[in-house]
Amino acid sequence: MAAPNTVRSGGDHDERTTVTETEIREQIAAQRGELADLLDELDARDWAAPSLCEGWRVREVLAHMTMPFRLSTPRFVLDMITARGNFDRMADRAARRDTSTRTDAELLACLRENADHPWKPPGGGFAGALSHDVIHGLDITVALGIDRVVPPERMRHVLDANSARSVRYFGVDLRGVELRADDIDWTYGSGAPLTGRAQDLLLVLCGRRLPPGHLRGAAAWRFTREA
Missing domain, CATH: 1.20.120 (Four Helix Bundle (Hemerythrin (Met), subunit A))
Structure with missing residues (x-):
């Protein structure tokens, strides 16, 4: 882990x-x-x-x-x-x-x-x-x-270069959550898996609340807008 x-x-x-x-x-x-x-x-x-x-x-x-x-x-x-x-x-x-x-x-x-x-x-x-x-x-x-879908090579570079910086800037609370992309090999954090496309997890890092259906996991509700 x-x-x-x-x-x-x-x-x-x-x-x-x-x-x-x-x-x-x-x-x-x-x-x-x-x-x-x-x-x-x-x-x-x-x-x-x-x-x-x-x-x-x-x-x-x-x-x-x-x-x-x-x-x-x-x-x-x-x-x-x-x-x-x-x-x-x-x-x-x-x-x-x-x-x-x-x-x-x-x-x-x-x-x-x-x-x-x-x-x-x-x-x-x-x-x-x-x-x-x-x-x-x-x-x-x-x-x-x-x-x-943002091309994978573009998305990898953005995630690798800015993950920790984004969390600090936007003040996202990821305690007990591991972001786990299901389209590229990338994770961030530690805890219960929150899965989705890499680009959707990037938005989570940046403090956005996504429309329903983009994220999966026990903590998905924390980062999802009401329908």
């Missing part, structure tokens, strides 16, 4: 653990391009639907994802001062502001046009940028019931 807060991954991934910066940036570009294609098929009701990010519709999530491509450093500093240094408050205000001044089509075009943008979150590097795009993409697709 894995020790508490221990990540274990196996299979082919163990044979090659180094991912180059070029490969990560290719994965980022692919993730953004694929999500843009998917969002291009949404109708007005979908854009206004709630995402897994509490209080945000699909359009606010996309506004947040594209904020780094549009926000200048001076404006970022000003927004942070206005938000009294609270990044989450600043990001929420920016997302709501941007959805009131830009159309869904403009936000979508911004995502597509910046597939190769070199933005990196502070201290996160390109692995952090990939994680940001994957997690928020799932906030949209899972909430809308779209059965899109």
Whole structure:
């Protein structure tokens, strides 16, 4: 049994653990391009639907994802001062502001046009940028019931690079629970198994509550939304 807060991954991934910066940036570009294609098929009701990010519709999530491509450093500093240094408050205000001044089509075009943008979150590097795009993409697709599977190599990299960091940041209580992916060889934590797709368990790590049917195990109710 894995020790508490221990990540274990196996299979082919163990044979090659180094991912180059070029490969990560290719994965980022692919993730953004694929999500843009998917969002291009949404109708007005979908854009206004709630995402897994509490209080945000699909359009606010996309506004947040594209904020780094549009926000200048001076404006970022000003927004942070206005938000009294609270990044989450600043990001929420920016997302709501941007959805009131830009159309869904403009936000979508911004995502597509910046597939190769070199933005990196502070201290996160390109692995952090990939994680940001994957997690928020799932906030949209899972909430809308779209059965899109993130490629395993992309998912492995996000999980291996960010599992412990995500738990600390989002304050998820995983005491007595072992997350166990049923589509790749990956576990996290120690205790009663909570099983599901790797991408669904990533959302658990990030403090999301999933729609019914995504998770299995005695503790599934703790991380599942009411139907």
